[in-house]
Amino acid sequence: MSVDEDRLMAFADGELSGAERAEVEAALAQDASFREKLVAHRRLRAQLSAAFDGALDEPAPTRLMEAAQPPAAEVVKLSDRRAARWSVREWGAMAASLMFGLFVGVGVMGNDAPLIDAGETGLVARGALASALDTQLASEQAGAVRIGLSFRAQDGRYCRTFNLTEGATAGLACREADTWNVTMTTVSPGGGEVRMAGAPPEVLAAVETIIDGEPLDASGEAAARDAHWRR
Amino acid sequence: MKMTSAADQTRSDIVAMLPRLRRFARALTGQTADADDIVQIAVERALTRMDQYQAGTRLDSWLFSIVRNAWIDEARSRARRGKVFAPAELGEQVGNDGEAEMHAKLEADDVWVAMRRLPDEQREAVALVCVEGLAYREAAVTLGVPIGTLTSRLARGREALQVMLGGAA
Numbered sequence: 001m002s003v004d005e006d007r008l009m010a011f012a013d014g015e016l017s018g019a020e021r022a023e024v025e026a027a028l029a030q031d032a033s034f035r036e037k038l039v040a041h042r043r044l045r046a047q048l049s050a051a052f053d054g055a056l057d058e059p060a061p062t063r064l065m066e067a068a069q070p071p072a073a074e075v076v077k078l079s080d081r082r083a084a085r086w087s088v089r090e091w092g093a094m095a096a097s098l099m100f101g102l103f104v105g106v107g108v109m110g111n112d113a114p115l116i117d118a119g120e121t122g123l124v125a126r127g128a129l130a131s132a133l134d135t136q137l138a139s140e141q142a143g144a145v146r147i148g149l150s151f152r153a154q155d156g157r158y159c160r161t162f163n164l165t166e167g168a169t170a171g172l173a174c175r176e177a178d179t180w181n182v183t184m185t186t187v188s189p190g191g192g193e194v195r196m197a198g199a200p201p202e203v204l205a206a207v208e209t210i211i212d213g214e215p216l217d218a219s220g221e222a223a224a225r226d227a228h229w230r231r
Numbered sequence: 232m233k234m235t236s237a238a239d240q241t242r243s244d245i246v247a248m249l250p251r252l253r254r255f256a257r258a259l260t261g262q263t264a265d266a267d268d269i270v271q272i273a274v275e276r277a278l279t280r281m282d283q284y285q286a287g288t289r290l291d292s293w294l295f296s297i298v299r300n301a302w303i304d305e306a307r308s309r310a311r312r313g314k315v316f317a318p319a320e321l322g323e324q325v326g327n328d329g330e331a332e333m334h335a336k337l338e339a340d341d342v343w344v345a346m347r348r349l350p351d352e353q354r355e356a357v358a359l360v361c362v363e364g365l366a367y368r369e370a371a372v373t374l375g376v377p378i379g380t381l382t383s384r385l386a387r388g389r390e391a392l393q394v395m396l397g398g399a400a
Contacts, residue, residue, distance in 0.1 A: 013367070047338065050342070051342035052254050056250045057250075060250065063267075064249055067278075068249070068278070161375075186283075200300070201292075205288060216377065217377050217380075218377075
């Protein structure tokens with residue numbers, strides 16, 4: 001797909017403003033096939049609306065209204081019926097213990113070397129996690145660690161989100177001199193074996209608070225890695 | 232757990248979001264019954280994780296990502312159990328409607344079928360941007376992918392849908 005078509009799609013989705021928008025408008029004025037493509041984008045949107053917007057007018061079923069009530073209502077949770085899992089509270093407690101260092105040194109997953117360890121200024125990545133953060137790209141097949149987003153923080157550091165493939169730990173690490181400081185971790189109930197490379201919302205929320213601009217794309221990520229994540 | 236008024240507010244915001252969550256889940260799963268199961272699981276998860284929702288950030292993105300993860304979990308666990316998804320309800324409600332109405336329903340059915348045929352990654356992108364109207368950046372954050380990845384999935388998904396739906400007016 002050409003750059004022009006990407007632009008046109010962004011225009012159709014209301015993503016453009018200013019000069020970019022004017023550029024597409026000028027192209028539309030001149031090029032009938034471009035206009036046809038815009039019409040096709042709009043038609044598809046209309047078809048999707050027609051197919052799915054019905055949900056907005058239907059009253060939500062009782063079971064969904066009940067699910068949104070306070071826990072005191074003691075409705076039987078669908079997720080409980082399906083699988084006995086640790087509750088979020090237990091996972092949360094484990095994550096909190098991890099953050100307070102109780103599990104530090106034992107190793108996050110109980111494998112050989114710990115992946116997260118106490119450093120001088122907080123938690124730092126070790127072993128397979130450290131080397132994945134150093135060298136692994138988001139597109140690469142995961143070993144023990146999956147890399148999610150890489151980006152520059154507002155203070156200039158490079159940061160990367162990661163998921164540990166065993167267990168359900170995800171987190172955010174930022175490059176500090178020669179180490180990766182693990183700034184937060186989270187454990188998602190039932191998410192470990194199924195979670196894709198995407199970071200869970202808690203991690204993304206942390207990313208949002210420190211990111212400068214957009215995450216790195218694949219080439220930006222590779223370039224930053226090749227430069228050893230130096231600022 | 233102590234319920235703060237902020238938590239109560241979030242809870243009622245979630246209730247207000249139910250219609251959009253159902254719409255998103257339908258676009259994602261291609262099935263109305265599956266969609267409501269997924270929304271129920273997602274609402275339950277959201278309520279147990281409310282402490283992780285940061286007031287002032289977008290509640291819709293947060294909930295959409297929980298719905299999407301719930302669907303990934305469900306799809307994977309069904310695949311492990313070797314179960315197939317519920318069959319399509321194609322043409323089920325066609326009955327005694329007028330011709331125009333019937334035509335509209337058939338067209339909508341075509342859209343559901345076409346959406347089901349898209350690869351998951353493209354369907355998610357289309358559902359968030361074209362059905363839910365999220366901006367690219369919000370959709371990218373919801374899916375946990377860089378914005379360039381989002382736009383290329385969106386472009387491919389759209390192209391495939393246009394081909395499948397024949398582009399006929």
